[in-house]
Amino acid sequence: MKSSEIRYPVTRLKIGFVTLNVVLLIVSLLFSQLWLLASLAFVSLLILNGQFLIFEDTRDHQPLSRWSLVLTLALIVVSVLKFVIITSL
Secondary structure, three states, rough: OOOEOOOOOOOOHHHHHHHHHHHHHHHHHHHOHHHHHHHHHHHHHHHHHHHHHHHHOEEEOOOHHHHHHHHHHHHHHHHHHHHHHHHHH
């Protein structure tokens, strides 16, 4: 391990946050009710804010930190695009 690598400890809060991301991503993929998609699109932006509050640094080399950031961005893209596509039909 290099001395320049940044690694923060894994906590229960971080594991719960990643679990919440996975659950919300699955819900956004499975359901297509407008009110639910609109809520998920808004909540995904709050989740992005939570990402930067819970995980200390984006340079963290912990796999959990990377997965959380990828899942958060995927949640935003999926929920917003799905909402836009369904409401435009």
